[in-house]
Amino acid sequence: MAISDQEIRKKQTTLEVAEEAREKEWRFPSFVGDLFLGRLRWDLAFPYPEQSAADRKVGDELCAKVARFLKENLDPDEVDRTGELPQKVIDGLAKLGLFGMKIPADYGGLHLSQVNYNRVLHLVASYCGSTAVLLSAHQSIGVPQPLILFGTEEQKRKYLPRFARGEISAFALTEPDVGSDPANMTTTAAPTEDGNHYLLSGEKLWCTNGPIAGVIVVMAQTPPKIAKGREKKQITAFIVETTWPGVEVVHRCRFMGLNGIQNGLLRFQNVKVPKENILLGLGQGLKLALITLNTGRLAMPAAVTAGAKWCLAVTRKWANERVQWGAPVGHHEAIAAKIAQMTSTTYAMESVTWLAAAFADRKDVDIRLEAAMAKLFCTEASWRIIDATVQIRGGRGYETAGSLEARGEKGIPAERFMRDSRINTIIEGTSQIMRLFIAREALDPHARRILPLLSPETSLTSKWKLAFGLVLFYAAWYPKQWFFWSDRKMAGPFPSKLKRHVIFINKMSRRLARDLFHAMMIHQRGLEKKQRLLGRIVNIGTDLFAMVASCSRACLLVSKNPSDETPIDLADLFCRDAQRRVNGHFHTLFRNHDAYAYRIARKALEGRYNWLEQGIIPPT
Ligand SMILES: Cc1cc2nc3c(=O)[nH]c(=O)nc-3n(C[C@H](O)[C@H](O)[C@H](O)COP(=O)(O)OP(=O)(O)OC[C@H]3O[C@@H](n4cnc5c(N)ncnc54)[C@H](O)[C@@H]3O)c2cc1C
Incomplete structure (x- = not known):
């Protein structure tokens, strides 16, 4: 499948616009950012922060x-x-x-x-x-x-x-043709002749609350600006009132779950927006949207962790009550294993959720990566938990609450919870996009040092200076990623069951930093396309972050109630499982069949395996 020059140019522009909109400054320390550099900032996560x-x-x-x-x-x-x-x-x-x-x-x-x-x-x-x-x-x-x-x-x-x-508001970024890469949006806002207003035109899809909102923040393209002789796309954010002429709810969308939400396709036809309603400034709209999502994402882990707790409560009761083959189903090992994992994972989800929220309240740490990781980790874990809940409830897991009630049983809505939950790995940044976002930011400290060296805009003298600085930095940084002298010392304050996990986290954070650096050296500019490699790196970082949160919180909980060691059990089990995952990801980081699988996927997309689809009524 050949890619046309036009497609290449479009992709290049999209990447440039997205890169420009990135929040580039790191004004505060980032626990996760440092983790990828092999610097474990236990001081930020231990002792586990407590609400006043x-x-x-x-x-x-x-x-x-x-x-x-x-x-x-x-x-x-x-x-x-x-x-x-x-x-x-x-x-x-x-x-x-x-x-x-x-x-x-x-x-x-x-x-x-x-x-x-x-x-x-x-x-x-x-x-x-x-x-x-x-x-x-x-x-x-x-x-x-x-x-x-x-x-x-x-x-x-x-x-x-x-x-x-009580006036309701909404956020309108997505369009029918642009989801994960909003830089390509087509909604426009053209200035009026007197320059006092903008005329907003276009369509926004899946705008939650849109049909009932009084005020919406809408991202739209404003006229491009010329910078260094090149036209640069401008995206601007506007506060738009839905009573203004030209705003229309074209359709209320309906979904697999979350049936009560008001979500719609909105149309804007020459909506006259005063220039005073620009948020953050002309051309700053994508940046604003991305920063809003960075912070807004913190709510999602809290919501899905609640769902996981609900699942635990349902499963615990049912797995005790339901007797099959002479024993409660929870006593059969296959189901017991699910319950153990659900319990320890819910504990880890909660540990991550409240740690990330506490970081946000401190105001002196950066939370963009922590929020993204919390969203990624908690939404994926919650989906596995709801899936296990439906499985453990058996046929009743699949039956609606209304039907259960109608035949005299308790109307437990596991089926509704499953339908309502499925969207969480898609909205506010899909899991795939979260991994790319985290990987991009993890690479940032290296990219900042290396990219200017490769840029044709950097003068030769500056390049020499940069190269010298680079050698000095890596000569000091790289060897540090091989020494583990402080690992045992850090484990000191932790209960004995958790010490080995703390040592593991310390060691693996440096291995992660090393391997990220190796991946960069091996693949250079091609690394951005190695999504599975980057995905594994992010998965390792995410598990390490969740292990830190879990161990740290166990210490806090046990210090408050020394006679109850159950938090240690849960942190220990979560960390044992996470260690296996981390080791597995390291193992396949550079030894894998990613390229082969990619080739198979391309063939599948070209229709080379269409014979597999025979014998069915095909989708229309
Ligand atoms: C119920 C619901 C509520 C929503 N609420 C809002 C809202 O209030 N406001 C708003 O603006 N939007 C909202 N959305 C839109 C939502 O944010 C998007 O669905 C989401 O961003 C994904 O975009 P998309 O569906 O167009 O998927 P696409 O971007 O088309 O992606 C399709 C698939 O490809 C993957 N993918 C895309 N790009 C890449 C890449 N570069 N590398 C690897 N994989 C990739 C994605 O992960 C996904 O799996 C809502 C959607 C729904 C369904």
């Missing part, structure tokens, strides 16, 4: 109110059946202040910490996925989030109080 008593009190009180409200007013199975969230529930949530959870008190919001915000979403998600999505799409990525981060005082005064009172 005052902050916990705020969260406890609000969560108690929300739990009461939901139990008294909302039937999640009815939402699933009818496909609607009752207006009285939305009004009730607004009354509780839940549309202004992160909005500062000065603008009428609750100004919750990230941990408390996550706690509320965690609670809501354990009960009704659609309600959790309504709240999260509104303020994890919807207008309040970028407005708090980047809005002018005037914009904040105008809009934040409206959201705090």
Whole structure:
């Protein structure tokens, strides 16, 4: 399959726009960023951060109110059946202040910490996925989030109080032809002759809350600028009110699950947007969207971890109650193994979730990689857990809650939870894109040093200077990745069962840094195409991060309640499993059949194995 020059140019431009929109500055230390450099910053993750008593009190009180409200007013199975969230529930949530959870008190919001915000979403998600999505799409990525981060005082005064009172917002980035690479968007915003307005035209797909939102943040192409003699694409973010002429909800989308969400295809036809409604500045829209997603992603781990806990509760009861072949199904080893893994993984998910949220509340550490890893790890783990839950419930796992109830059994909605959960590895950055994003950032410290050396724009004198600096840096850095003298010392404060895991994490972080460097040397510019190699590197880093969070949290929990060693059991089991995965990934890092599998995939795409599809009624 030959690729045309036009396709190559388009890909090049897309990559340039995406690269330009990257958040390039590292103003604060990053635990995960340093992990990939072989520097394990235990000081950031140990002792495990604890919520202050005052902050916990705020969260406890609000969560108690929300739990009461939901139990008294909302039937999640009815939402699933009818496909609607009752207006009285939305009004009730607004009354509780839940549309202004992160909005500062000065603008009428609750100004919750990230941990408390996550706690509320965690609670809501354990009960009704659609309600959790309504709240999260509104303020994890919807207008309040970028407005708090980047809005002018005037914009904040105008809009934040409206959201705090309950006006719903949405985030419109995706289009029918652009999903993972928004740099290619076609929605445009052309300035009016007097320069005071922009005329917005285009379509945005799958905009969650879009059909009921009052205000939406919309990303659109504004006229290109000329830089260094070349035309540069500009993407700009606009605050758009849905009552303005030209905004239309073309279609409400329906999905496999999350039946109560309002999600739509929106059309904008010459919508007149005042220039005062530009967020962050002309040409800064993609950057704004990516930064918004970087922070907004922290809510997802909290939500899916709640789902995993719900699964544990369901499975524990069922695996004790259900007797087959003379024993409770949970006593059969094949099912017991699933339960053990679900339990230790849920523990690890929670450890990662609260650690990442606590990092966000510190404000002096960078969280973009931690949030992406937490999203990747928790959403993938949660899918395995819900799958195991349905399997352990057997036929009842597949049956709807309504049907179970109608024939006199408890209406346990494992089937609904499965449908509601499937989207989580797709939205707010698919798992594949998360791995690429993390890999790109992991390589950044090396790329910053090496790329200027390869650039034709760097003068020869500068290249000599750079090369000298590079040799000095790597002559000091590389040998360090082979020495393990501090590993045992670091394990000191940990309980004996966890010491070997701490030693393993320390050693493997340096092996990871070395192998990332080796991969870069071997593949050079071609490394970006080695997605499976990069994926393994990211998977190793993610497991190491989860091991750190799990071990550190076990220490905290045991220090608070020394007679209960159960957190150590769970951290130990999670780490044993993670060690096997990490070793497996290292083993296949450079010895694999990736290239062969890729060739087979290309042949499959060319239709060379079409004979396999015979004997069926083909999809239309
Ligand atoms: C229920 C729901 C709610 C949503 N809410 C919103 C919202 O509020 N606002 C909004 O803007 N969008 C929203 N979206 C869109 C969502 O963010 C996108 O679906 C997501 O970004 C993926 O884009 P896509 O579906 O177009 O997949 P594509 O980008 O077409 O990708 C298809 C597949 O290819 C993979 N892939 C793509 N590029 C690469 C690559 N370079 N390397 C390797 N693999 C790759 C992807 O991982 C995926 O598996 C929502 C979608 C749904 C279904």
